[in-house]
Amino acid sequence: MEENLNKHSNISAADLDRLTKEASEEATPSSAKIIWNEFKADKPAMGALIIVIGFILFVMIAALFINTPKMMETNIMNYNAAPGSNGFLFGADTGGRSVGQQLIVGARNSIGIAIGLTLISSTFGICWGLISGYFNGYIDWGMQRVYDFMMMLPMTMMIIVLVTIIKNYNAVTLTFIFSIFYWEGTSRLIRSRTLSESEKDYVAAAKTSGTSNFKIIFKEIMPNISSLIIVDTTLSFAENIGVETGLSYLGFGLPIQTPSLGTLIANANDPNNITQYWWTWLPAAILIIILCLSISYIGQVVRRSADASQRHGITD
Amino acid sequence: MSLIEIKDLKVHYPIRSGFWNRVTDSVKAVDGISFNIEAGETYGLVGESGSGKSTTGKSVVGLEKVTSGSIMYKGKDITKKSNRNHLDYNHDVQMIFQDSLSSLNPRKRIEDIIAEPLRNFEHLSKDDEKLRVLQLLDIVGLDADALYKYPHQFSGGQRQRIGVARAVATNPKLIIADEPVSALDLSVQAQVLNFMKKIQREFGISYLFISHDLGVVRHMCNNIAIMNRGRLVEIGTRDDIYNHPLHIYTKRLLAAIPETNVSQRKAHREARLAVEQVYREQQDKYYDEHGDAYPLVQVSPTHAVALPEALAQQIVQEGEVKA
Amino acid sequence: MWKTILRRILIMIPEIIILSILVFLLAKAMPGDPFTGSINPKADPAQLHHLMKINGLYDPWYQQYWNWVVHLFHGNLGNSYQYQEPVTRLIGGRAINTLWLALFTTILTYCIALPMGMYAAKHEGKLPDSIIRVYTYVTFCIPFFVILVIGVWIFGFVLGWFPTTGSISSTATPGIQSVGSRIYHILLPGILGALFGTVNVVQYLRSEVIDAKRSDYVRTARSKGVPEKDIYKHHIFRNSLLPIAAFAGYSITGLLNGSLFTETVFSYPGMGLLFINSISYRDYTVITALVLIYGILNLLGTLLSDIILSIVDPRIRIQ
Numbered sequence: 001m002e003e004n005l006n007k008h009s010n011i012s013a014a015d016l017d018r019l020t021k022e023a024s025e026e027a028t029p030s031s032a033k034i035i036w037n038e039f040k041a042d043k044p045a046m047g048a049l050i051i052v053i054g055f056i057l058f059v060m061i062a063a064l065f066i067n068t069p070k071m072m073e074t075n076i077m078n079y080n081a082a083p084g085s086n087g088f089l090f091g092a093d094t095g096g097r098s099v100g101q102q103l104i105v106g107a108r109n110s111i112g113i114a115i116g117l118t119l120i121s122s123t124f125g126i127c128w129g130l131i132s133g134y135f136n137g138y139i140d141w142g143m144q145r146v147y148d149f150m151m152m153l154p155m156t157m158m159i160i161v162l163v164t165i166i167k168n169y170n171a172v173t174l175t176f177i178f179s180i181f182y183w184e185g186t187s188r189l190i191r192s193r194t195l196s197e198s199e200k201d202y203v204a205a206a207k208t209s210g211t212s213n214f215k216i217i218f219k220e221i222m223p224n225i226s227s228l229i230i231v232d233t234t235l236s237f238a239e240n241i242g243v244e245t246g247l248s249y250l251g252f253g254l255p256i257q258t259p260s261l262g263t264l265i266a267n268a269n270d271p272n273n274i275t276q277y278w279w280t281w282l283p284a285a286i287l288i289i290i291l292c293l294s295i296s297y298i299g300q301v302v303r304r305s306a307d308a309s310q311r312h313g314i315t316d
Numbered sequence: 317m318s319l320i321e322i323k324d325l326k327v328h329y330p331i332r333s334g335f336w337n338r339v340t341d342s343v344k345a346v347d348g349i350s351f352n353i354e355a356g357e358t359y360g361l362v363g364e365s366g367s368g369k370s371t372t373g374k375s376v377v378g379l380e381k382v383t384s385g386s387i388m389y390k391g392k393d394i395t396k397k398s399n400r401n402h403l404d405y406n407h408d409v410q411m412i413f414q415d416s417l418s419s420l421n422p423r424k425r426i427e428d429i430i431a432e433p434l435r436n437f438e439h440l441s442k443d444d445e446k447l448r449v450l451q452l453l454d455i456v457g458l459d460a461d462a463l464y465k466y467p468h469q470f471s472g473g474q475r476q477r478i479g480v481a482r483a484v485a486t487n488p489k490l491i492i493a494d495e496p497v498s499a500l501d502l503s504v505q506a507q508v509l510n511f512m513k514k515i516q517r518e519f520g521i522s523y524l525f526i527s528h529d530l531g532v533v534r535h536m537c538n539n540i541a542i543m544n545r546g547r548l549v550e551i552g553t554r555d556d557i558y559n560h561p562l563h564i565y566t567k568r569l570l571a572a573i574p575e576t577n578v579s580q581r582k583a584h585r586e587a588r589l590a591v592e593q594v595y596r597e598q599q600d601k602y603y604d605e606h607g608d609a610y611p612l613v614q615v616s617p618t619h620a621v622a623l624p625e626a627l628a629q630q631i632v633q634e635g636e637v638k639a
Numbered sequence: 640m641w642k643t644i645l646r647r648i649l650i651m652i653p654e655i656i657i658l659s660i661l662v663f664l665l666a667k668a669m670p671g672d673p674f675t676g677s678i679n680p681k682a683d684p685a686q687l688h689h690l691m692k693i694n695g696l697y698d699p700w701y702q703q704y705w706n707w708v709v710h711l712f713h714g715n716l717g718n719s720y721q722y723q724e725p726v727t728r729l730i731g732g733r734a735i736n737t738l739w740l741a742l743f744t745t746i747l748t749y750c751i752a753l754p755m756g757m758y759a760a761k762h763e764g765k766l767p768d769s770i771i772r773v774y775t776y777v778t779f780c781i782p783f784f785v786i787l788v789i790g791v792w793i794f795g796f797v798l799g800w801f802p803t804t805g806s807i808s809s810t811a812t813p814g815i816q817s818v819g820s821r822i823y824h825i826l827l828p829g830i831l832g833a834l835f836g837t838v839n840v841v842q843y844l845r846s847e848v849i850d851a852k853r854s855d856y857v858r859t860a861r862s863k864g865v866p867e868k869d870i871y872k873h874h875i876f877r878n879s880l881l882p883i884a885a886f887a888g889y890s891i892t893g894l895l896n897g898s899l900f901t902e903t904v905f906s907y908p909g910m911g912l913l914f915i916n917s918i919s920y921r922d923y924t925v926i927t928a929l930v931l932i933y934g935i936l937n938l939l940g941t942l943l944s945d946i947i948l949s950i951v952d953p954r955i956r957i958q
Contacts, residue, residue, distance in 0.1 A: 016447050019460035149654050151941065154933035156896050158665075160918055161926065165668045201419035205482070208377050208411045210404070210436035223423040235780075242782025249784050250903060250915060268788045269903075271803075275796045282792075285785050296780035 035230075038305035045301040048294040055291070056111055063108035066101050072257055073097070083279050091279035093267060103283055106259040109171060110248075111291075113260075114240040116175040117182060121240075122233045125183035129190025130217050134198050147184060155181040160252045171254065178243055186232055193225045227302070234299035238292045245288060261288055318352035319490060319522055320376065320409075325349050325385035327371050345371040347546035347608070348385070353490065358516065358523040360537030362530060362569065368546040373492045373526045377411045407437040410483040414495040416475035420467035426453075426478060427463045433486045452481040456511065473504035477511070484515055490522045497532065509535060531573050534558060539618075542566050547609040552619040562621040562631050564602045565609075567591050601627065644946055651938055655931075662930045663704050666923045707927075717924035721917060726924050730910060730932065736806050737909035740825045740832075740901065741894045745887060747833035748840065753883070755837060756844030757876065763849055771841065779838040783897055787904040790831045801827035804906035828901045836893070840886055847879040881947060888944030892937050 039046050075097070083091040083099075090100035132143040162177050163169065169177075197203065198221065206216045222229070241261075247253035248262025256263065264284035268274045273281060328342040346368040353359045363369045374380040375395070376387060382395040389409070392399040400406070410433070413419035420429055430449045434440060440448065450460055456477040467475055476496060483491050493512070497505040509532065515521065525536050533540060540557045542550040542565065550563045561567050571591045575584035602623065604610055609622040615632050623631070698706075710717060716726035759771040795803035801823070802808070808820040851857055852875065860870050898911035906912065910929055917925040 016443060016450070019450055020446065020463070022460055024464060145650075148650075149657065151892075152654055152658065152934050152937045154895060154930060154937060156899050157914060157930050157933060160914075161665050161669065161930070164918055165665065165670070167670065201413040201415055202421040204374075204379050205411070205413060205419045205479075206421070206432065207379060208406045208409075209433040209482070210406050211432060220421055220424075224421065226423070238780050242784070246782055246784045246900065249788075250899065252918075265785065265788055268792065271796075274788075274792050278792075281788070285789055288785050289781050292780045292782065293777065296776065300776065 035302060035305045038301060042301055045298060048297045048301075052291070052294045052298065055107075059104050059107040059111065062104045066105055068105055068259075069257070072259070090283060091277075093277070093280040094270070094273065099264070099279055099283065102259040102264060103261075103287065106261045106264050106284065107287060109254060109258060110241060110245050110261040110288075113171055113175050113178070113244040113254075114237060116172075117178045117240045117243065118233060118237045120175065120179040121182040122186050122229075122236055124179065125186030126190050126222075126229055128183060129187040130194050130222060132187070133191040133194025134213070134217050134221065136198075147187060150181070150184050153181065156247070159247060160250070163247070163252045169255075171258070174244070174254065178240075182236075182240065182243065186236060189228065189232055190225065193228055194221055197221045197224055227305075231299055231303045234302055235296055238295040238299065241288060241292055241295075319355045319389070320353040320524075321386075321388040322352070322372075322376065323350050323386045323388070325372065325375060325387065326383045327368070327375055327380055328383045344546045346375065349541075349543070349546075349548045350612075351541050351548065351551060353522055353524055354539075355489065356516075356520050356522055357539060358525050358537045360533040360540040361524060361526045361543060362528065362533055362540060363543035364528055364569075367543045369526050369528075369543045370494055372543070373411070373494045373524060376490075376524060377409055377492045378405060379411075404437060406433070407486050408489045409492070410486065410488040410490075411492040411494065412476070412479050412483050412496045414499055416472055416479050416499065417467065419479055420475060422467055425464050425466060429467070429478065430482050430485055433482065437486050448485070449481075452485055455484075455515065456481045471504075472500050473508060476500060476508050480508075480512065480515065484519060484521065487519060488521060490524065492524045492526070494526045495528070496525075498527065498529065505532070512536075530558075530569055542569065544609055545607070547622065548612060549609045549622040550620070551612065552616075556616070556619040560619070562615065562619075562628065563609075563623065564591075564595050564598065568595055643949060644942075647942055647945065651942070654938065655935060658934045659708070659931055660704065662927050662934075663707060664700065666927045666930075667700055667703070669921055669923070669926075716928045719917075719922055719925050721920040721922040721925070726928050729925065730913070730928060733908060733910045733913045734932075736907065737898050737902070737911065739821070740828060740907065740909060741891075741898070743825050743829040744832035744836065744894065745890065747829055748836050748890075749883075751833055752837040752840035753844065756841040757848060757871065759841065760845045760848035760852070761871070763845075763852075768845075771845075775838040775841050778835040781835070783832075783835060784900040784904065786831055786835050787828070787900060790827065791904055794827055806908050824905075824907070828905050828907065832894075832897065832901065836890070839890070840883060843886065844879055844883055847882065848875050851875040851878060881950065885944040885947040888940040888942070888947065891940030891943075895933050895936060 039049060075092075090098070090103065092098055093102070128143065128147075132140050132147075159177055159181060162180075163174070166173060166177075203216060203220060206220050211220070244253050245260060245262035245265065248260040249266045251266065253262050254260045261284045265281050265288075267277075267280040268285075325346055326344070326348050327346040328344050330339040331341040331343060332339055349368075349372065351359070361369045361372060371380055375382050378394060378397075378400050385395070386393045387395050389405065390403060392403060394400050394403065394405050427446070427449055430452055431445050434445055434448060446463075449463070453460065453462055458474060458477055458481075462470070462474075462478075467478070470478065476499075479496075496512070497508050500508060512523070513536070516523065523536070525533065527533050534554065537554060539553055540551070541548050542557065542563065544565045550557065550561065550566045552560075557566060558570065561570055568591055571588040575581055602609075610624055612620040612622050613625050613628050614620045615628055621628055621631075707717070714727060716730070718724065719726050719729050722729055755771055755774075759768045762768050791803055794800050806821060806824050807817060808823075848871075857870060857874055860874055861867075865874075895911075898909055899915065900911070901907065902909045902911035903915055910932070913925065914929045916922075917929070
C-alpha cells in the first residue's frame with residue numbers, strides 16, 4: 001500500500017509538518033467552544049453560571065469550617081432567636097441552632113447528593129439508552145421490559161420503604177437508593193435518539209471500518225447526541241435537588257442530625273414555625289428556588305447553543 | 317478463482333403478526349442469487365428500488381444478517397462473523413455509501429474519518445497515519461486544509477470523495493459502491509465516476525457497482541447482473557445485456573434510458589411503448605405463477621437469463637433471425 | 640386494536656406479580672413489628688409472641704405471601720394493625736379523598752393549559768409566547784413541595800383564605816354544606832397543583848398547533864377563505880385534542896407521586912398521608928396494599944394513554 005500511495009500521490013513525509021500547520025489554521029472550532037461562546041454572548045446566562053458555581057464553591061468551602069455536631073446541639077437559650085439577635089444573622093430554630101450555619105451545611109449536603117445522584121443516574125441512564133437503542137432485537141426487548149417495570153414502581157414510596165429498611169444509611173447510601181429510581185427518564189430520551197442515529201450510514205461505515213460495537217456506541221453515536229446529553233444532565237441536576245430535599249422534607253431523607261435544605265423546610269410543618277418563626281424555613285425554600293431556576297436557565301442556554309439556528313454568540 | 321463467489325444468497329425479513337407475535341411470513345428481500353466477482357473488474361448490479369440490490373451489497377460487506385446461502389472469500393464463508401473477524405475481512409472489502417452526508421459522522425473531523433479503518437486494521441504511528449491521510453486526500457483531489465474540518469463544510473461531490481478516500485484507505489480488494497453517484501448533480505457524477513475508475517486502475521480494486529441507472533452502469537461495468545424482486549433475471553457481459561437483452565424486465569429497463577438525441581425521440585418513444593406492450597401481454601410467460609422470476613439458464617458462456625429453458629432458446633433464435 | 644390492548648394487559652400480569660412479591664418482601668424486611676409498643680409498653684413477651692403467631696408472622700415468607708395473595712383475591716387485604724380496621728375499608732375511605740383532589744387538579748390543569756398553549760402558538764415568537772414559555776419553565780423547575788409549603792403559608796396562614804388541614808370542616812352538616820366544605824378544602828392544593836403542572840400540556844399543544852399551522856391542509860383551508868377562528872377551532876384544535884387527552888393517563892404517575900407531598904403539607908386524609916403515617920407504625924398490611932395500588936394505577940394510566948395514542952396514530956400501535 002505504501003509504495004502504491006507514494007507512487008500516486010505527490011505528498012511525501014517531508015511535507016507533513018507544513019501541511020499539518022496549514023490544516024490547523026483552517027480548523028473548525030469544537031462544540032465545547034461553541035457553547036462557551038454562547039455563554040459569553042448571553043449576559044444573564046453568564047450571571048446564572050457564576051451564581052451557581054460560586055454558590056456551590058462557597059458552601060463546599062464554608063461547610064468545612066463548621067463543626068456539624070456542635071452546630072446541631074440544642075441550646076434553649078437561643079430558642080427561635082430572631083434574625084440579627086443573639087449574634088445569629090439568620091436567626092435560630094426551635095432547638096436554638098443557627099439557621100445560617102444549617103443553611104450552609106444543608107446546602108452542601110443537598111447539592112452534594114444532587115450532584116452524586118445526577119452523575120450516577122445520568123451515566124446509567126445514558127448507557128442504558130445507548131445500549132438498548134443500538135442493539136435492536138432481544139437485548140432491546142429485555143431492557144425495555146425492565147424499563148416498563150421500573151416506570152410502574154411508585155418511586156417515592158419505594159424509596160421511603162427502602163430507607164426504612166436500611167438501618168444505618170448516610171448520604172452515600174441515600175444517593176445510591178435514589179439512583180435506582182431516577183435513570184428512566186434519561187434512558188428513554190437517549191434510547192429514542194440512539195434508535196434514529198443507529199439507522200444512519202455513518203454507523204454502517206464504522207462497522208465496515210472494523211470498529212467494535214462498544215466503540216461505535218460511545219465514540220461514534222454518543223458524540224452525536226452529546227448536546228442532548230448535556231441539556232438533559234443539566235435539567236436533571238435541577239430536578240434532582242428536589243428529590244433529596246423533598247424526601248428529607250417528608251422525614252425520610254437524610255437523618256435528623258444531618259441538616260439538609262429539606263429538613264430545614266420541614267420546620268414549616270410546625271404551625272408556629274410557619275407563621276411566627278418564618279426564618280427557620282423560608283430561606284431554605286428561597287435558596288432551593290433560586291438554585292433550581294439558575295441551573296435550568298443554564299440548561300436552556302446550552303440547549304439553544306445546541307440548536308444552531310437560535311444561537312446568539314458568534315461561532316466562526 | 318473468483319475474488320468473491322456468492323451462492324444462493326437469501327436475506328429474508330420475518331413478518332410477525334397475530335396475537336402471539338409469531339413469525340407468520342417473511343419479506344424476501346434477496347431470494348437465492350448467485351454470481352461471482354473477478355479481481356480487478358467492475359461488476360454491475362442493477363435493479364429498481366426495492367429489488368434487493370442494496371441488501372445484496374450490504375450482505376457482501378457483512379452488514380446484513382444473511383438467512384441462508386454463502387459468500388466465499390479466500391475459501392471461507394464470510395456470512396459467518398467468526399470468519400470475517402479471522403480474515404480481517406473488511407480490511408479487504410469496503411463500502412461507499414449513497415448518502416455522503418449521512419455516511420460521514422458529523423461530529424468527526426475528516427482526519428479521523430479517513431483514518432478510522434487505518435486505526436482498526438493497520439496500527440500505524442501517528443505521523444505515518446497522518447501522512448497516509450494526506451496522501452489519500454491528495455489522491456481524491458482534496459487539499460490538506462480539509463484535515464481538521466467537519467463533513468458539513470464540504471459539497472456533496474467533495475463528501476463523496478472523502479467517502480472514497482476512506483474506502484480505499486486500507487487498499488482493499490473489493491469496494492461495494494451502493495449508488496455512489498445517484499445523489500449528485502450530473503456534472504459531478506461524471507467527475508466522481510472518472511476518478512473511481514482512475515483509482516481502480518492505479519490500485520487494482522474490484523467494484524461491486526450497485527445502481528438503478530443503466531446509463532451509468534454502461535460507463536463503469538464489464539459484467540452486469542439485473543435484479544428484480546429479490547432474484548436475478550439476467551446476467552451477462554456489457555455487450556450481452558445492452559445489445560442482446562433477453563428478459564422482458566431488462567428490455568424495459570433499457571427502454572427507460574432517456575434518449576438525448578432529439579431527432580430520434582419519436583422512434584425511441586415507439587420502441588418503449590412496444591416493449592411495454594409486450595410486457596403487458598406476456599408478463600405471465602416471463603414469471604412463474606407466484607410472480608417470481610424463474611431460475612437462471614445459461615444461453616451462452618457469459619450470458620444467462622431467468623426463463624424456462626424452451627422459452628429462452630426460442631427468444632435467442634428469434635434474436636438471431638432478426639440480426 | 641383489541642388484540643393490542645389484550646396483549647398489553649397480558650404483559651401487565653407478570654409485572655404486577657413481580658411487583659407484589661417485591662412489595663411483600665420489602666414490607667417484611669422493614670425493621671420492627673406492628674405489635675411492640677402498640678398494645679402496652681410493658682406487654683408480656685409471651686403475649687407478643689402469641690400475637691405474632693396467630694397473625695402468621697413466623698411462617699416462611701412464601702407461605703405468608705401465598706396467604707396474602709389468596710386473601711387478596713377474596714377482596715381481603717387484611718386488617719390495619721394501627722387502626723384495627725379492614726384495610727379495604729380504610730383505604731377505600733382515603734382513596735375517595737385522593738381521587739377528588741386528583742380529578743379536580745387534572746380538570747383545572749387542562750382549563751389553564753389548553754388556552755395557554757393555543758394562545759402561545761397563535762402568537763408564536765411574540766411577547767405572549769415568551770411570557771408563557773418563561774412561566775412554564777419556572778413552574779417546571781421548582782420542586783413542587785416547596786411551592787406547596789410557600790402556598791400554604793401565604794394563602795393559608797398569612798392571608799387566611801383557605802383551610803390548611805383536613806378534607807372537611809368538623810362543623811359542616813351533611814348535605815350541601817358538607818359538599819361545599821370538601822370543595823373548599825381541595826381548592827388551594829388543587830389550584831397549586833394545576834398552576835404548576837401545566838408544562839407538558841402547554842408545550843405539547845403549542846408545538847402541535849405550530850406544526851399544524853404550517854401544514855398544507857391548514858394552508859389550503861386558509862386559501863379557501865375559512866375564517867382564522869374556524870381554522871383554529873375545527874382544523875387545528877380538534878386534531879391535537881386526543882394526544883392531549885392521552886397526557887391525562889401519563890400524568891397519573893405524577894399526581895400519585897405528588898399526593899404524598901400535597902397530603903402531607905395540607906394534612907389531607909388521602910392515601911398519600913395514610914402511607915406516610917403507616918410507615919412510622921410499621922403497618923405492613925396498609926403499606927403493601929398502598930404500594931400495590933399505586934403501582935397498578937401507574938400501569939393503568941400508561942395503558943390508557945397508550946390506547947388513546949394508538950387510536951390517534953396507528954403507526955405507534957404496540958407491536
